[in-house]
Amino acid sequence: xxxxxxxxxxxxxxxxxxxxxxxxxxxxxxxxxxxxxxxxxxxxxxxxxxxxxxxxxxxxxxxxxxxxxxxxxxxxxxxxxxxxxxxxxxxxxxxxxxxxxxxxxxxxxxxxxxxxxxxxxxxxxxxxxxxxxxxxxxxxxxxxxxxxxxxxxxxxxxxxxxxxxxxxxxxxxxxxxxxxxxxxxxxxxxxxxxxxxxxxxxxxxxxxxxxxxxxxxxxxxxxxxxxxxxxxxxxxxxxxxxxxxxxxxxxxxxxxxxxxxxxxxxxxxxxxxxxxxxxxxxxxxxxxxxxxxxxxxxxxxxxxxxxxxxxxxxxxxxx
Ligand SMILES: [Zn+2]
Numbered sequence: 001x002x003x004x005x006x007x008x009x010x011x012x013x014x015x016x017x018x019x020x021x022x023x024x025x026x027x028x029x030x031x032x033x034x035x036x037x038x039x040x041x042x043x044x045x046x047x048x049x050x051x052x053x054x055x056x057x058x059x060x061x062x063x064x065x066x067x068x069x070x071x072x073x074x075x076x077x078x079x080x081x082x083x084x085x086x087x088x089x090x091x092x093x094x095x096x097x098x099x100x101x102x103x104x105x106x107x108x109x110x111x112x113x114x115x116x117x118x119x120x121x122x123x124x125x126x127x128x129x130x131x132x133x134x135x136x137x138x139x140x141x142x143x144x145x146x147x148x149x150x151x152x153x154x155x156x157x158x159x160x161x162x163x164x165x166x167x168x169x170x171x172x173x174x175x176x177x178x179x180x181x182x183x184x185x186x187x188x189x190x191x192x193x194x195x196x197x198x199x200x201x202x203x204x205x206x207x208x209x210x211x212x213x214x215x216x217x218x219x220x221x222x223x224x225x226x227x228x229x230x231x232x233x234x235x236x237x238x239x240x241x242x243x244x245x246x247x248x249x250x251x252x253x254x255x256x257x258x259x260x261x262x263x264x265x266x267x268x269x270x271x272x273x274x275x276x277x278x279x280x281x282x283x284x285x286x287x288x289x290x291x292x293x294x295x296x297x298x299x300x301x302x303x304x305x306x307x308x309x310x311x312x313x314x315x316x317x318x319x
Contacts, residue, residue: 007310012292013257013283018041018045026094028062029238042067044064044065044066044067044093045065045066045067045096045166045167045178046066046067046069046090046093046094046096047062047066047067047068047069047094047095047097047098047166047225048068048069048071048090048091048094048096048097048098049056049068049069049070049071049097049098049099049104049134049164050070050071050072050078050098050099050100050104050105050108051070051071051072051076051078051098051100051285051286052070052072052073052074052286052287053146053285053297053300054059054070054098054099054100054123054146054155055068055069055070055157056287056296056297057146057152057155057159057181057281058098058159059076059299060177060181060297061113061159061160061163061174061178061181062159062163062170062174062179063170063173063174063177065163065167065173065174066163066166066167066169066170067254069090071083071087071090071091073288074259074287074289074292075233075260075261075286075288075289076286076294077261077262077285078104078105078231078261078285078286079104079105079106079231079232079285080106080107080231080232081105081107082107083111083144084109087111087194088111088114088115091111091112091114091115091116091118092115092116092118094115094118095118095119095166096118096119096120096121096162096163096165097112097115097118097119097120097121098120098121098159098162099112099120099122100121100122100123100143100145100146101122101125101143102123102124102129102141102142102143102145103122103140103141103143104124104143104144106232112265119162119165119166121158121159121162123154123155123158123159124143124145125158126154126196127151128147129141129143130144130214130215130218132211132214132229132230133214134211134232136229136233137211137229137230137233138229138319142211142212142214142215142230143230144212144213144214144215144284144285145215146215146297147212147213147214147216147284147301148215148216148218148219149185149186149188149189149301150185150186150189150219151215151273152185152297153182153185153186153304154180156178156181156185157178157273158286159174160174160178160179163177166282169281174210184298188298188301188302189219191302192220192301192302192305193219193220194237195309196220196221196305196306196308196309197220197221198223198309198313199308199309199312199313200208200313202251202252203252203253203254203312203313203314204221204222204223204312205223205224205247205248205251205253206222206223206224206225206254206257206308206312207224207225207226207247207248207255207256207276208224208225208226208227208256208257208258208259209226209227209228209234209257209258209259209262209264209266209267210226210227210228210229210230210231210234210259210262211224211226211228211229211230212226212230212231212259212284213226213282213284214301216304218220220307223251224248225244225253226244227240227241227244227266227267227270228240231261231262231285231312234262236266239264241270241273244270244274245270245273245274248270248274248275248276248318249274249275249318252316252318252319253274253276254276254277254311254312254314254315254316254318255276255277255278255279255310255311255312255314255316256270256271256274256276256278256279256311257276257278257279257280257281257282257307257308257311258278258281258282259281259282259283259284259285260281260283260284260285260286260288260294261284261285261286264278264281273275274318275318275319276316276318277311277314278318279307279308279310279311280307280310280311281307282303282304282307283300283304284300284304287300288300
């Protein structure tokens with residue numbers, strides 16, 4: 001027990017900035033039992049995901065056989081998240097860590113190294129990514145693959161394999177769960193495609209805060225424009241705002257949007273200055289809480305497309 005504790009402490013010290021290490025060590029010592037009771041209450045293998053969307057997808061494959069938990073909470077900014085000591089304690093008890101990859105979770109490598117020798121699966125591995133087209137991230141892979149329900153199907157195959165490794169007896173259940181969930185994703189993809197096909201060509205420009213919609217835009221024939229390429233580089237500059245205002249005016253974009261995990265202030269200003277309407281909040285990097293519009297991954301996709309339909313089906317002239 002003492003050896004384990006010392007190991008935890010040394011990992012925490014490695015992981016945290018020195019200034020806060022004593023404070024966090026204290027937090028660690030005082031919060032250990034709470035975390036144990038909260039999180040390891042079952043004998044099921046523990047699967048930790050880096051964000052809530054992956055947790056929901058994972059639960060659909062895991063069913064009741066695994067205890068799935070997200071490290072980041074609903075509403076958290078996930079690209080530049082700063083893990084806490086209790087995140088690290090939790091991770092050290094995990095049987096599997098599930099991450100998206102492609103540079104999405106900037107904090108993940110250091111975090112999983114500090115957590116110890118825990119098996120990790122990177123869901124985007126092997127999928128050919130779309131590249132970011134503009135700004136300082138030009139040419140880098142866009143990590144938001146799950147925004148395409150068709151591509152998310154590849155995530156399910158990877159989860160079945162990884163879950164079967166930690167719970168071999170559950171293998172058939174995972175495969176069956178994934179099959180059922182795949183059918184739901186395929187059906188939803190058809191519905192979303194059918195809806196978006198109704199948007200007239202001249203209104204097919206999707207304006208968001210983060211450039212997180214490339215996969216959705218690519219699947220359903222939309223063009224995209226955004227304030228910043230990824231949230232890890234979300235500085236709002238007058239240049240970026242002016243460029244977006246110009247695009248909105250040029251294409252007569254009736255409605256623009258922003259996402260739940262970032263501040264919409266600059267986008268509201270872009271809307272005001274360009275004459276476009278502000279169409280509401282998309283969910284991309286995080287689910288909503290259970291009372292919100294996107295408590296599951298499938299509802300997240302439906303909610304976004306519903307907002308797109310409400311915003312881009314209207315006739316509006318911008319001067
Ligand atoms: Zn993002």
